[in-house]
Amino acid sequence: MIRDARVLRAGFVPREVEHRDAEVNHLSSVLEPITNGEPADTAVVTGPSGAGKTCIAKFVIERLREEVLDVEATYVNCWRNYTRFRTLYTILDDLGGTIDIHRQSTPHDELVDRLQQYEGRTVVILDEADQLEDPGLIYDLHSLPQFAIICIANNEEELFSRVDDRLVSRLRASEHVRMEKYHNEQLFDILQARVRWGLEPDAITDEQLYRIADAAAGDARLAIGILRTAASTADRENRDRITDEMLFDAAEDSRARIRQKSLDSLTPHQRVVYDVLDEHGPLSPGEIHERYAEVVEDPRTKRTVRTYLAKMEQYNLLTAEGTSRDREYALVDPDAA
Structure with missing residues (x-):
């Protein structure tokens, strides 16, 4: 049943992103100066949950790193790492700069100083940036020319409402990549691509994929979760095809999993x-x-x-x-x- 489980995982970044060409090109153009050794503007990527914000950010960075040898990238989930220290520590840790840092006693300013001394060009994704307890650290990172910042949030106004005027003006002047919910046809194409890469032929019908798309109501994360859960059930039961009953159970299970993950976060x-x-x-x-x-x-x-x-x-x-x-x-x- 399952040929490649990777493509069904929540964090999988495909080689081609469906129905986000304009957004990918926009974000790529923002980061293009890095290819010439120049600083890049901060980008603010917004849209509802499941619109593909994180996916396109990671996709664009992977493409950039294919073109430029000495560009590093780091990803911070700010919902999980919501304090100033944890965000800065995560960035430094990805860059190999935390060997002698003590989590409890190292001043925050020392972490910023270390980032300031870092010489490599780095793209930092701040996912769920509106969750930061101290959004002022965006200003600190913005002030370091060797770092290009991608801020991901559901709503830019909610991000702006919690930062001071000096940062608001900079963020408003940044490049904004705004994303809308997927339509059912778009979700169908996304699911069809995952099926083509990850499942055996005829494992699921197009009608069933449309049903998943409709149940997900524009949320690609939920749609892929339903497909993953149903495929896992079929694989575990040694079935050649995914049944409608499996889809129904998978929809309930996926919604419950996403809800619990949100609560735990x-x-x-x-x-x-x-x-x-x-x-x-x-x-x-x-x-x-x-x-x-x-x-x-x-x-x-x-x-x-x-x-x-x-x-x-x-x-x-x-x-x-x-x-x-x-x-x-x-x-x-x-x-x-």
Whole structure:
């Protein structure tokens, strides 16, 4: 059943990216100065979950590294590495500069100094950049000409709302690559390519692929997850074909896995906000902040908590109803999602 399991994995970067030629060309043009030994502008890549933001960023960098020998690349998931120290440490670690760094005692400024001394040209992907507790480090990296920065976020305004004026002006002047949700036909093409590379012939029908695309509602991550889970089930049961029942079970399982991964990725403060809604929701943003502030020792601002709410809404953990004045948030019912 499965010929090449790699192409069904969530982080797989294909040799060709379907239906993102314009975005790939745009981002490639931003990084092109690196090929001539010159600094590149910062790029801001935005779009909904599952639109392929991370995929095209990694794809463009791989293509760049095929052309230029002495270009390094590092990837930071800022949802997981949301503190200033962890982000800087991850970058340095990828560059081999953390051998004598003590996680608990090394000052943050020393990490920046080490990056400043680094002489190689490097592209840094800051994925989920709007999750950074201290977005000011984007400014620090932006100020180092040997580093080209790709900031990935769901929404650029939410990224900008948490940074100071000096960085906002620089980010607004950056190159923006905006991505929309995939259409069903586009998701079908993406799935068909994965099937062609990864599964035996006739393992799944085109009608079933269209059904996956429809169930995924524009989210390529979910669509590929459904295909992967169904193929894994068929392979485990020694079947030659994926059945409709396998697809139904795979859709439920993939949604649950993505939801749990999003929950596990919440920062401690975001988790408190989520738990407040779990216990007391639906609530307005003001009520959420009031209850949240009663629980934590160092509460974040109301603006930051609103950013948390927007982030969790984008990842289908929360739902919002009403206008900006009377809006209320509640948890998404997993059975109804």
